[in-house]
Amino acid sequence: MDGLASFFEYIGRQSDDLLTAGIQHAIYLVTVVVSATIVSVSLGIWTRNRPVAREFALATASVFLTLPSLALFVLFIPVFGLGFWPPFVALFMYAILPILRNTVTGLSEVNPAVMESARGMGLSSRQILWQVQIPLAWPVIIAGVRVSSLLTAGIAAIATLVAGGGLGDFIKEGLSRLGLPNGIEAIWTGTVFIVLLALLFDAMFVLIRRLTTPAGLR
Amino acid sequence: MTDALINLDGVSKTYPGATVPAVAELDMEIPAGEVLVLVGPSGCGKSTTLRLINRMIEPTGGRIIFEGEDVTDVDADKLRRRIGYVIQQIGLFPHRTIAQNIGTVPALLGWDSNRISTRVDELLETVGMDPAVYRDRYPKELSGGQAQRVGVARALGADPDVLLMDEPFGAIDPITRDRLQNEFLRLQDELHKTIVFVTHDIDEAIKMGDRIAILEEQSRIAQYDTPEAILAHPTSEFVSDFLGKGAILKGLNLKRTSDITPERIPSVEASATADDARRAIAASSDGWIVVTEHGQPRRWINQEWVGNGSAFESAGHPVKAVVGPDNTLRDSLELMLQSAASSACCVDENGAYRGVIRIEDLTEFLAAMQLAERQRQAEAGAMSP
Helix, strand or coil: HHHHHHHHCCCCCCCCHHHHHHHHHHHHHHHHHHHHHHHHHHHHHHCCHHHHHHHHHHHHHHHHHHHCCCHHHHHHHHHHCCCCHHHHHHHHHHHHHHHHHHHHHHHHHHCCHHHHHHHCCCCCEEEEEEHHHHHHHHHHHHHHHHHHHHHHHHHHHHHHCCCCCHHHHHHHHHHHHCCCCCHHHHHHHHHHHHHHHHHHHHHHHHHHHHHEEEECCC | CCEEEEEEEEEECCCCCCCCCCEEEEEEECCCCCEEECCCCCCCHHHHHHHHHCCCCCCCCCEEECCCEEECCHHHHHHCCCCCEECCCCCCCCCHHHHHHHHHHHHHCCCCCHHHHHHHHHHHHHCCHHHHHCCCCCCHHHHHHHHHHHHHHHCCCCCEEEEEEECCCCCCCCCHHHHHHHHHHHHHHHCCCEEEECCCCCCHHHHHHCEEEEECCCHHHEECHHHHHHHCCCCCCHHHHHCCCCHHHHHHHHHHHHCCCCCCEEEECCCCCCHHHHHHHCCCCCCCCCEEECEEEEEEHCCCCCCCCCCCCCCCCCCCCEEECCEEEEHHHHHHHCCCCEEEECCCCCCEEEEEEEHHHHHHHHHHCCCHHHHHHHHHHHCCC
């Protein structure tokens, strides 16, 4: 009970810093997820009839995701300097695969009979894409965006190592003061708020999915 | 090029890398306002042939002439908007309402929303679905039979002259299929569309087709004629094998009970007096009459059952074989055999008594059909050198 009490006391004292770090973290989440969604969905659409390009894009995005985040953040310092950009670029690279993979799957798994009848009625391939394929793939695409946002929320904690800010600041500080007063509390604060932020975004995507999924698919 | 709406002129399709063509130099006339059935064993190229007409598959040779216009090289999307297309798996858009589905082609053609809405209601009525109930529903809420009705309504969306149907009733249970076939034939009686209908089922071909093209491999036409002619005179062993046993019986599929005039055996209402019944029995050729309730046939009675009372609700024997106007003579025979009676009561679309057909009427019909075909063939033979 003592631990819990001192944890809340710590949060109370650090509320200003916590808000700043939380906003920085949320900015990573929003910018990364939005830009990765735009790029990945476009890439998925562009490669839908280009199997070679599609496989290449998926393979590249998979390789991105296997790069160790710690190394990647640091490696970008010479290119982008310290601060916002190295973490942003690294997180963006990680966020591509789930969205791209789901876009490709969603578009290719539209019922062939629906595609056949759409073509048979004289919809052009552009009309088929916008009126049939994307609406039907939409719930699958959103599911990919959700995975990316969870992934980003977690990995963004490392941004602190390249002076990028975010809730990782608390974890770094706690690690450096381990054994000293408030060390553990700081680590817990960073972790708990990252999870809360991730859950908040996840809930938002559930809402978005519900509002944007056509009634016939629900 | 007389009254043919579509002409296939040496149309062929060879897939890249294939040594033999899937469709080899096919010449075919598709007459306006008729149902042409393409039938053949699986792999004969009948579906490919159908899909060549609206260029879902691009031909590698030959010309397609549609309403006198060479459409082999025109914009395929625009061509398809003029041709209704129904497939076995239906392929309704799951994210759109029934009304939006049916309005797909009108919307593509830029109709205004009022006109589309009116057209959608009209088409739902046409396929026997209440617009108030169904227009705002989604495809997942429909049964298989309803979904295919919507599929047909959607194909009729912009009132095309031509419908292409690829085994449209193939995935539907036999009872619903039978009903859909009958509804479809009734619809065609009103609409007179030019229809190309693909099936592998010779019975369906005989029932649905004004003309049948029996196809062999590579879509070569083994025989192209009316169902009557094909049944009476298969021109090759392939065709007779494909017709299978019982080709004569299949002839009974060609006529519906509404096409024949049943014998008007006298009838009385169940509430009639004994005197009415006696008079009716006196007028009957074999002493049996039909008791109706609200005009619908219920029981058979003869002299024995007319006592002093006038209640005929439970007198005599129940009428078991009742055939509607959509039933074929084949259905009638089936019912007669099932109910162990040698006759069946014909009713109109409201179930009202029209008369009685007997097993002898069916045999006479078959004999007449065979005779007529033989005469026709003989005349054709005499005319040709």
